[in-house]
Amino acid sequence: MQAAPAADKFKPYIRQTIAQSRQWDSIPPELQEAVQVVSHVLPFRTNAYVMDQLIDWGRVPDDPIFRLTFPHRDMLPAHEYAQLRELVLGPGPADQARLQQLVRQIRLRMNPHPAGQMSHNVPRVNDAPLRGLQHKYKETVLFFPSAGQTCHAYCTFCFRWPQFVGMDDMKFDAKESHELAAYLRGKPDVTDVLLTGGDPLIMNTRQLAAYIEPLLAPELGHIQNIRIGTKSVAYWPQRFVSDRDADDLLRLFEKVVAAGKNMAIMGHYNHAVELRGALAQQAVKRIVATGATLRMQGPLIRHINEDPASWAELWRTGVRLGAIPYYMFVERDTGPREYFGLPLARAHEIFQAAYQMVSGLARTVRGPSMSAFPGKVVIDGIATVGGEKVFALQFLQARNADWVRKPFYAKFDPLATWMDELRPAFGKDKFFFESEAGWHDELAGQAPPRKVIPLTPALQAHGEAAAGPGPGHSNAA
Ligand code: SF4
Numbered sequence: 001m002q003a004a005p006a007a008d009k010f011k012p013y014i015r016q017t018i019a020q021s022r023q024w025d026s027i028p029p030e031l032q033e034a035v036q037v038v039s040h041v042l043p044f045r046t047n048a049y050v051m052d053q054l055i056d057w058g059r060v061p062d063d064p065i066f067r068l069t070f071p072h073r074d075m076l077p078a079h080e081y082a083q084l085r086e087l088v089l090g091p092g093p094a095d096q097a098r099l100q101q102l103v104r105q106i107r108l109r110m111n112p113h114p115a116g117q118m119s120h121n122v123p124r125v126n127d128a129p130l131r132g133l134q135h136k137y138k139e140t141v142l143f144f145p146s147a148g149q150t151c152h153a154y155c156t157f158c159f160r161w162p163q164f165v166g167m168d169d170m171k172f173d174a175k176e177s178h179e180l181a182a183y184l185r186g187k188p189d190v191t192d193v194l195l196t197g198g199d200p201l202i203m204n205t206r207q208l209a210a211y212i213e214p215l216l217a218p219e220l221g222h223i224q225n226i227r228i229g230t231k232s233v234a235y236w237p238q239r240f241v242s243d244r245d246a247d248d249l250l251r252l253f254e255k256v257v258a259a260g261k262n263m264a265i266m267g268h269y270n271h272a273v274e275l276r277g278a279l280a281q282q283a284v285k286r287i288v289a290t291g292a293t294l295r296m297q298g299p300l301i302r303h304i305n306e307d308p309a310s311w312a313e314l315w316r317t318g319v320r321l322g323a324i325p326y327y328m329f330v331e332r333d334t335g336p337r338e339y340f341g342l343p344l345a346r347a348h349e350i351f352q353a354a355y356q357m358v359s360g361l362a363r364t365v366r367g368p369s370m371s372a373f374p375g376k377v378v379i380d381g382i383a384t385v386g387g388e389k390v391f392a393l394q395f396l397q398a399r400n401a402d403w404v405r406k407p408f409y410a411k412f413d414p415l416a417t418w419m420d421e422l423r424p425a426f427g428k429d430k431f432f433f434e435s436e437a438g439w440h441d442e443l444a445g446q447a448p449p450r451k452v453i454p455l456t457p458a459l460q461a462h463g464e465a466a467a468g469p470g471p472g473h474s475n476a477a
Contacts, residue, residue: 008238010152011048015039023051031061031070037085038071040099041106042336046070046153050235053277064271064304069153075336080106110335123183130179137375137397140192143180147207148200152236155270157301157331157340177211181220188222194266196229201239205248212252216259225262233267233294234274237283250290257291265294267323271305272313281321288322295326300347300368301340302331308353315354315362328354328367330379333418341417344368344391348379366396372419374433375399382412390425395433403433 013021015036024032035044046069054065061067073081084106087099123135134142184190193215200208215223232239240246256263265287274280287294296318298305305311315325328351331340342350347368355363369378375398383392389412395403408431410422424431 008049008242010236010238010243012152013046013048013051015044018044018046021048021051023055023057026057027060030073033085033089034073035070037081037088038073038075040084040088041103042071042075042156043154043158044069044071044156045151047236049238050153053279054234054273056273062303064310065273067303068155068157068270068301071156072339075156075339076106077338110337111333130183133180133183135187135190136399138189138401140194141180141184141187141190142194142196143177143211144197145177145195145200145203145207145211147203148195149198150202151197151199152202152232152239155231157299157304157335177214180211181214181217184215184220184223191222192225192227193223194227194229199230199232200228201230201232201249205245205252208249209252212256216256216261223261225264226256227264227266229266229268231268233265233283233287234269234280237277237280240283240286241279246286250286253287253290253292263290263292265292266326267294267296268298269296269314269318270298270301272310272317275314275317275321281317284318284321284323294318294323296323296365297327297329299329299331300342300350302342303340306342306350308350308357311350311354312357312362315358315365319359319362325358325362325365327369328365330368330370330418332371333420337417343414344370344379344416344418344422345382345412345414348382348391351379369396370419374419375403377419380407385409386426388412388425391422393422398433400433400436403436406432408432 018024018035027035038044050065050069055069056063056065059066061070061072076084080102083102084099087095087102122129122131123133123141132144132146134144136142180193184193195211200211212226214220215226238246240249243249253263253265267284269275275284284294296315300306311328318325328347330344330347331337331342333341351367355365366378369376374395376396377393378396380392380394383390390409391412392407393410394405394407396405398404409425410416410431411425413422416422
């Protein structure tokens with residue numbers, strides 16, 4: 001293992017402190033205003049590493065990492081931006097009550113908990129929900145440690161954004177790991193535990209060990225894979241290299257491996273630039289040197305990573321360093337979706353182009369995949385079958401394991417951006433899974449969760465223009 005270099009100090013910036021950064025004055029006033037206004041609705045946090053190493057300030061506002069981390073005016077419809085601006089920057093004293101009311105109203109419009117997460121995936125013991133746990137697929141439990149519900153920087157598209165803005169009624173967290181261990185003792189079918197957030201690696205190693213070490217107990221022998229979903233590989237690679245307890249973290253990974261389990265780091269990358277720097281590359285090498293595995297995943301996002309060449313470079317670099325390309329996700333149906341979303345047809349085209357640029361070793365990657373209510377649905381292709389143009393789809397993961405890898409077909413729709421906009425092909429009125437166990441059983445008496453963001457004329461225009469091709473770490477759920 002390479003020696004750790006001298007430590008960088010983690011320096012976050014939020015709305016109230018961003019003006020202290022040395023780059024702030026170089027940002028045009030209209031962009032500064034948008035950051036100040038929109039960040040009242042969408043969480044904003046970046047850090048000095050992202051600002052100094054990842055953003056190309058000569059390309060602002062089109063630089064992909066600038067768009068990834070700074071809120072923009074177009075993330076809100078013009079009338080909402082104007083209302084918000086008036087309250088935030090208007091001449092009179094800000095009416096805090098009206099401001100809070102408007103902010104909440106806009107957030108609720110943004111489908112803050114997609115894919116039925118709050119209502120359909122939370123396990124119950126003695127009829128009480130276990131907060132902080134989510135059990136959507138038979139073999140995998142998601143755990144949201146309470147100390148890991150923030151990140152080194154925030155992504156403006158993030159579907160976990162309600163956790164960062166204090167929408168408490170929509171927040172997952174768990175105070176202790178003992179509930180997790182107790183739940184798992186009674187679930188011999190569960191092989192995988194995914195610690196997610198926020199970012200669990202925001203925790204120091206001692207805190208993290210308190211969650212992970214109980215999973216190594218002999219009575220939890222059925223837990224084979226301990227996964228951590230993290231963006232720190234891109235936003236703060238110092239976590240594995242030069243943080244005060246970076247070496248302790250690597251020792252923890254080695255301990256999991258020595259216990260006969262797979263320590264799986266699910267690294268969230270959005271753009272090739274995140275893996276160009278020496279520090280980010282050293283982080284990958286140090287992770288894999290412990291015997292842990294590092295998989296690369298991230299969503300496809302308009303304005304940020306529409307270039308297939310960026311994906312290909314990212315996967316190639318990752319493979320060279322020992323990481324495994326894993327998922328390209330479709331941007332989820334939440335938050336400023338009109339700004340970031342792309343039609344599914346475009347998403348498929350970008351994935352295919354990037355896939356064709358890399359060698360077989362990088363073709364472990366799968367996508368574009370939607371983490372939708374019934375499961376992870378991948379778009380395998382666009383084809384014409386019996387004279388009808390269709391999307392060829394399959395489940396990579398599903399609420400009902402019998403659905404996995406069963407091909408199914410949806411009518412081709414050049415504007416569709418998410419699963420619930422697709423309709424069955426060949427004159428059928430339902431997809432096969434809509435009449436099977438795992439669908440109706442779960443939903444007895446309830447309508448399936450639907451996204452609430454309407455397609456705006458702007459997105460439709462974009463979709464038409466892009467009818468050929470379309471678009472978190474934690475899209476893993
Ligand atoms: S995508 Fe991951 S790193 Fe980005 S804000 Fe969301 S939870 Fe944090």
